[in-house]
Amino acid sequence: MRDAVSEFEKSFDSPNEDEFFSTGFEAHDKALGRLRNGTLTLVGARTSMGKTALLLSWALRQLEAGIKVFFFTLEMPMRDMIARIVSIKSGVRLLDILERKLDEDEVYRVVKSLPEIKMLPGDWATDQPLPAIEKLFSQIPPNSRSVAYVDFLGLIYVPDIRPSDQYAAVTQIGLALKRQAMTLGIPVICSVQLNREVEKRKDREPQLSDFRDSGRLEEAADLALGLYRPGFYDDEKPDDELQMFCLKNRNGPRLNYVLQWDKECAAVRERSRGLSWTE
Numbered sequence: 001m002r003d004a005v006s007e008f009e010k011s012f013d014s015p016n017e018d019e020f021f022s023t024g025f026e027a028h029d030k031a032l033g034r035l036r037n038g039t040l041t042l043v044g045a046r047t048s049m050g051k052t053a054l055l056l057s058w059a060l061r062q063l064e065a066g067i068k069v070f071f072f073t074l075e076m077p078m079r080d081m082i083a084r085i086v087s088i089k090s091g092v093r094l095l096d097i098l099e100r101k102l103d104e105d106e107v108y109r110v111v112k113s114l115p116e117i118k119m120l121p122g123d124w125a126t127d128q129p130l131p132a133i134e135k136l137f138s139q140i141p142p143n144s145r146s147v148a149y150v151d152f153l154g155l156i157y158v159p160d161i162r163p164s165d166q167y168a169a170v171t172q173i174g175l176a177l178k179r180q181a182m183t184l185g186i187p188v189i190c191s192v193q194l195n196r197e198v199e200k201r202k203d204r205e206p207q208l209s210d211f212r213d214s215g216r217l218e219e220a221a222d223l224a225l226g227l228y229r230p231g232f233y234d235d236e237k238p239d240d241e242l243q244m245f246c247l248k249n250r251n252g253p254r255l256n257y258v259l260q261w262d263k264e265c266a267a268v269r270e271r272s273r274g275l276s277w278t279e
Helices: 002-013 026-032 051-064 078-090 094-099 104-118 130-137 166-184
Strands: 040-045 068-073 122-125 146-151 188-193 223-228 241-249 257-262 267-269
Touching: 026 241, 026 257, 040 051, 040 166, 051 068, 051 078, 051 146, 051 188, 051 267, 068 078, 068 130, 078 094, 078 104, 078 267, 130 166, 146 166, 166 188
Parallel strands: 040 188, 040 223, 068 122, 068 146, 146 188
Antiparallel strands: 223 241, 241 257, 257 267
8 A cells, every 4th residue: 555655646746648648639538538548448339320430530630649559450451441541631532532533632632641641650450369469469568658449349359269159258358458458558449339229229329238238348448438420310410410428437527528520531520619518
C-alpha cells in the first residue's frame, strides 16, 4: 500500500500528458474524457452501422496528431481500408473512389491527399489467429505514444477453442486485448458486433446487455460505446446522425453524444452544434 500510494502521489504531483490520448473529437473528449493508457474500449453496433468508419476517423485524427497507430483490420482488404481513409481525408465519395468514377476535380483531391496519408505513422496487419495478433502486439513499444485498433473482434480466430464454443472464444479474446493494453500501457480500441436482441426492440438503441451472450466482454472493457443511426432504420429521417451511447465508463461519467454521419464517405465528423444530448 505504501508503495502504491507513493506512486500515485508522484504521478499526482507531476501529471504526465503522455498518459492521455485524444480521439480527435471534442464531443467525445469533453463528454467521456480522453483515452488513457492501459484501457480497453469496445465500440459495439449492429452490422453496417458505422463501426469501421468511427475507428478509422479516430485513427486518422490521431495519426495527424503524431500518435503512432497500429490497425488490425480483419474485415476487408487493405486497399479498401486505404480507400476509406482517402475518402475521409479528401471528401470524395467512397464508392466513386473504389469504382474509379471520378471527375477531374475529384482526381486532384484524391491525388493531393496521398502524400499526406503516406507520411502518417501507422502500421497495418490482417492476421486473424489470436496468437498471431498477440505476437504483433509484442512489437509495439511499451508505454509509447501508440494506439491499437482491432476491427473487428468477431473475426479473430482462437485455435485452441472449438468454433462451436463462441462464448469461451470471445471471452478469451476480450481478456487478451485488455491484458495487452495493460502490459503495453497503451489504449486498445476494438469493434464488436452486438447480438440480434437489438433488432427485436422497437427503438433498436444499444444496451450494455447487447454485448453479452458472446462472451464476458462488458467485464473486460473500461469503456463501452454503442452506435446507433436513426436514419438507418427509418427512411423518413435523414441518415446524417450517429448517436453515441456510453454504456459503460469505468472511471468517468456516462454521457451520450452525437456526431455527424457522412454516408457518402463512410466517415464520422464533428458536429458544429451540441456536444451531448444527455447530462
